[in-house]
Amino acid sequence: MNPFIFNLHGTEIWSAFLITSNVILRAIASTPLELEMEASAILNSGWWNISDYNYNDISSLCEWNGISCNHIGSITKIKCPCYLRYEKAFHQFSSLKLSAFQNLERLDLWSCGLGGSIPFEIGNLTKLTFLVLSHNFLNGEIPFSIENLGKITTIDLNHNLISGEIPPQLGYLPNLNTLDLSDNNLYGMVPQSLVLLLQNKSEPVNLFLSYNNLKGPIPYGLPPYTLLGNKDVLVPRKKKPIYQQAKILPILICSIASFLILVCVMLIHNATKKKHAKPIATKNGDLFSIWNYDGHIAYEDIIKETEGFDMKYCVGTGAYGCVYKVPLPNGKVVALKKLHGFVAEDPTADESFRSEVDVLSKIKHRHIVKLLGFCMHKRIRFLIYEYMEKGSLFSVLYDDVEAIELEWRKRVNIIKGIAHALSYLHHDCIPPIVHRDISSSNILLNSEWEPNISDFGTARLLKYDCSNRTIVAGTYGYIAPEISDQSCPLKSFVRF
Template sequence: MQLLVSIFHLFIYALLFMGSVLQLGCASTPSQLQFEANAITNSGWWNLSHSDSNDMCSLIDIRCNDAGSVTRITFKYSRRPIQLSTLNLSAFKNLEQLEVVKSSLNGTIPSEIGNLSNLRLLNLSHNSLQDEIPSSLGNLSKLTYLYLSHNFLQDEIPQSLGNLSKLTYLDLSYNSLQDEIPPSLGNLSKLTSLDLSYNSLQDEIPPSLGNLSKLTFLVLSYNSLVGKIPPSLGNLSKLTSLDLSYNSLQDEIPPSLGNLSKLTYLDLSYNSLQDEIPPSLGNLSKLTYLVLSYNSLQDEIPPSLENLSKLTYLDLSHNSLQDEIPPSLGNLSKLTYLDLSYNSLQDEIPPSLGNLSKLTYLVLSYNSLQDEIPPSLGNLSKLTYLDFSHNSLQDEIPPSLGNLSKLTHLDLSYNSLQDEIPPSLGNLSKLTYLVLSYNSLQDEIPPSLGNLSKLTYLDLSHNSLQDEIPPSLGNLSKLTYLVLSYNSLVGKIPPSLGNLSKLTHLDLSHNSLQDEIPPSLGNLSKLTYLYLSNNFLQGEIPSSLGYPTIHYLDLSFNNLNGPIPNGVRPYALMGNKGVCSNSTNIQIEYQFQPCSVNQKKRRQLVIILSITIFLILAFLLLLCLRHIRISIKSKHARITETSKNGDLFCIWNYDGSIAYEDIITVIEDFDLKYCIGTGAYGSVYRAQLPTGKIVAVKKLHGFEAEVPTFDESFRNEAKVLSEIKHRHIVKLHGFCLHKRIMFLIYEYMEKGSLFSVLFDDMEAMELDWKRRVNIVKGTAHALSYLHHDCVPPIVHRDISASNVLLNSKWEPTISDFGTARFINLDSSNRTIVAGTIGYIAPGKLFMFFSTFIYL
């Protein structure tokens, strides 16, 4: 009996010894340890000799068990290219962790890696591995962590990965993996994190992923996934983060996602999701981040979103959402980011948004919002970014916006805002971007804007701003972009603008600015765009303006004089009657006068003559005053008399009463400073009437009156033009036919002629192909109307870029009917040739010259 007990004890000891041997593995033998040492030495990963390999466990990258066998290899941040194929993986039978991260690892993942049966962690991320993921990885039954992200792996994800029953983390992101997501991944019952983002995965999301009951993190973004979002994802009760953005997912957002009670992060942006936002999303009480932007979602914003009390980030932009902005969004007290732009939202901006005290970013642009901007928004003390552009907002800009002391970006452009710019905006000391363009703002530019010391971008164009440009704008030392065009600004350009040393773009065009161009603008060494066209600027052109300092210059249609400075292109000075050039070609093309041989002597002569004339006028002042009084009385008498004799002055289709004296007074008896263009049959003047309306007055050249038939033709033409009703033919408001003067009154076209736009580099860039095609189509429709719908038909005979005018919406209108004639089908006048050379058929032009030579 005792012998049997002894034998039993020996058996137990043997079992314990064998267990120890199995635990230590094959590496417990000296030959196996040497096998591992040789594998490390021969790999070339470490700078070791064979004598050093005996102490391999002392290396910082290697860990061994008690028997000296390698259990962990951690190789990180090596700049020397290495490959897995040089490391004999079959030598490491006890290896549990293999981490080679950011180590310039290239080549392929060898299939032998699937023989490391004890491997629990495999991390080969942030390298340059290529080709496919070996299916042998599915043999690593003990694997819990698998990281292969940030490589160049291709082909499909192996189905065999679904065999890794102990896997908890799987990251294959930032590769070039293709084909479908294997449905077998739904077998990974212990998986808590799955990241397959930034690949080229296709097909549908497998519904089997809804079986991953322990999953907390699911990211499939930046792929090419299609189909619908599986409703089974609503079964992932432990999910905290779901990102399916940047795919091509379609159909509706499954209402079952509202069951994800632990979800804190949801991003479905940049897909093709449709239908409504499910109200069930309001059940996600722990949600802090919700992004559904860049889809095709419709209907209203569900009021149930007010239940998301922990929400800090909400982006529903670039959809087709309708109806109003729910006032209940004002209850989301933790919200810091709100973007509802690029939708079809209507009605007013809820004043309750002023309760979002933590809000830093608010964008509602590109909607159809109406009514006023709520003054309550002035309570958003942490707001840094505010954009309400491209809506239909009305009334005034609330002065309370001046309380937003942290605001850096303010854009209210393309609305219908009125009244003045609040001076309180000058309190926004951190503002860098301010755009209020395309509104109906009036009054002056507040001098307080000069306090915005950090401002880099200021655009107040396309309003009705008046008075002078405040010199305080010269204090904006960081300003790079300043646009005040298309307003009613007067006075002179402040010399202080020459202090804006960082300015690259300055546009003051289409105003009523006077006096000379300040020489200080020549100090702006970084200025590349300068637009001062369509003003009443006088004097000579500063020599410092021009190429190469300024690449885009437009001083056209002013009252500038003197020679063209070096580096200034002639087309930039069109419409300036006093500009001269000694080039015959330039004189003909731009209607400039020739310069005298000695400009200095000419200026001296002008000064002497001016002084002489001044003395004579001073001496005759009393006589002149008396003469003027008599002349005024005589003028009224003549006007009365000519009216009785049949002279005609008529205004129709215009609001308000306009008298002959109104027209003459506002343009100072056709003073050249109001002239904005000259054609073959007359000159055009810009007239701002006492009512504030702006019209174009075309004064016909006097020689036309000498033609006996002109009186009858003029009356007939004015009568017919008054009856023309076409959107692409300039509207005639009235005319005056008098023995001394004849003029027509047309609607004013803000953009000027197509010719001037094409020669303005900046505006030509805005004139994209779509707008150009619309201009051609509009012009063709107008000509068709004249030729086929008018009785008798009308032939314009001078269609050119100079006679096609553009309004503020880039819509064309045909003007200048000085050469137009009414066609009598039985008359021979159909053979008469008229028009601008360059716009006449070559055959007609040849016939014209032949006739001329014959005569």
Template sequence: MLSGEIPGEFQSLQSLETLNLSHNNLSGEIPASLEKLRGLYTVDISSNELQGPIPNCQAFLNASVQELGRNKGLCGNARGLPPCTPFSKKGHNNNKTFLVVMFSLLSVSCLLISSIALLFAFKRKKDTDEERQSNASDEIFFSVTPFNGRILYKEIIRATKDFDAQYCIGKGGYGNVYKAELSSGDVVAVKKFHPLHTGEMADQRQFLNEVRALVETRHRNIVKFYGFCSSAGHSFLVYKYLERGSLASVLSKNEESKKLDWNKRVNIVKGVVNALSYLHHDCSPPIVHRDITSNNILLDLEYEAHLSDFGTAKLLNPDSSNWSNIAGTYGYIAPELSYTMQVTEKCDVFSFGVLALELIVGAYPGEFLSNLSILTAESIPLNNVLDQSLSPPPPEVVNKLMFILKLAVSCLNINPKSRPTMHTVSQLVFDHI
């Protein structure tokens, strides 16, 4: 259940179409900034403790009594609401205003009680599965073209048979990934977060982190994000389905790994570099992924890389602290996090260095990371570390791999200040590969 005030940051969700915040414990006034959501066409904020004027936009003005009712004292030009007065806007009431408001609220309450009674009688006639799907009273639906949020939710429940294990294609610490084929023929990947246990908010934070990091990111090397659903029953994210799965999975299978030739591996390095440079230098505020691993690089049919899994991502807001708990995957985490716990873009730079080495070696390069203080490009002869499952690379590719090896070592510098930025890495890759 959500509590507190509705965050004004919702105004940044410009693709938001359906907003359902009903049956929560939200209080205070609705942010006027929600008027900026031009794509919003349906809202349901019923059964909260909200008060004050509703935003002056069509989604709120066209909302029904049921969608606005059972709040502390809303006003505005919508059906069933009293008009706003100078007193109601300032939080002061005289007796006349109080009587008018109370009379209006009583009228609305009577109408709501009648409506609820009718709805309850109607819903009792539905079968259990249909009721479970339609009675998701506290979902927050969001959709990106071409999908409608509520339709997408029902489609996913149907396509996965309520997240049956046979549709699971991946498992993680915070949730599982399912493949869902929609009636339109589109195939999507659905990351369903594990249910919250009493008193635990970690999974919910991971979910909100991922939504916040993905909702405004648009890049060819970042997995395409379709939308999300948050409710008491389900919290999941919807992505484009990428046919070849994770880089880690491909590298771990001998036959699949052989198909990942040297040119494809060089292109994967380029894709990851482009994605990280975009997150660090083109997003405002910058986004640090914090979990760059081969498990979180997904490949399409053409073996192009797509960065995924933003559950541990952190937005570097210059007005707030960037200190945080350690997050990420063991073996890829920057060493300074063990004693500073201060998140910077250089944490991702280190993880990228590990990943680049992994692509050259064909497996996790743990033996080269045991003593970072003496690691140099000269201490790792290329011919001794090349993935032996592949044929030797031609001379022009050898030069590219040598450059990637040197770049990886510079990214693994034990001193974060001595590591290059991803913008610098991107420029170097563009110039030399």
């Protein structure tokens, strides 16, 4: 036994005992108190229909839709309840008291019908690694308290009404690898800290700032595609080199001439080699299939042509993935839609991916986008389509120059083409197909301004031998008025 104890007087031993007991009791009582605070925050938010659950004790919350807990019953993950997402109910984000969830790691509230501003208390979620609030009606500014999220890896706030300047603190988050602030009302200049974030990371950082009101020159080192749709952003011009000493010019001319001769020799050699070489079939395996072109295009070929999905080939981004423009060796150009890594793990996204493959592989129409191939793997998933040079109807209508070029005769032809495609889906397909989300973002235009319906992730096949009922799906402003939520004060608009 420790001889130090024998040297203590009776009063000192009793005081030490009381202090130790108090510390132990506080440690034991803290966990139930935190659980009660979490339960109170969930119940008072109004996001869950309490009548649908048998709420007996705190632990039963872990079985509610969209809630996950750790081994002691503390909430670690909150997703938007599925019925809230489909019913499109409107709630204030602040109605969920965030400060109660000290162990929260994932907050996934995309397309939840949330309004109001992002609460300042979000900075108290120090264990948060995944934050997705996209496709809501959030306004106000991004709170500076977000700098306290030291473990955060993903922040997705796209398709909201967020205003103000981009907080430079976002660029100092050490573990951040995905930041999507596109389709908002942000203004001001791009913080230099975001450029440093791209340069200091050993792994690629997904940064999307498109379709805001940002201005100023593109910072050096920031890819231009990240700022698409910001009309006041200036693309820097490359300065032509000025040679002040005349003696450098002869050396430069000789070097250029030598290089051109070498290139010509190599081109002639390669052309001769290809002419006499026997065609070699590329590998295909069971990961990738394609039907429209002669032969097979292997998974390795796609990786090679995109340089491992380098972002310089990216022409657009959305909530679920990025779209790449891929030039193929045979001269064709295709569009490749690659799902984000965290989206591919979502069962709902998996169902949408398989539905689009299933539907597009069974139909063929001049005004429906052609699916040329797909890759379905646990680590990577992408779809390959015929490339549409003009992009989406949404982007054309919101571009002042292209909107003028899209005169009324072309607009009428677009309407006719979409009508023919819908008639084909509803009356000429067996079984009939219902798209459920015909919006301007899902109508693509080729070089001749001909429309093509795309994005069949929410499409449904109707069976003749049974009744068919589907949940409400689609984009605000395009859903039929009789089934859309009339309580929502904010709808999407179309410039058509």
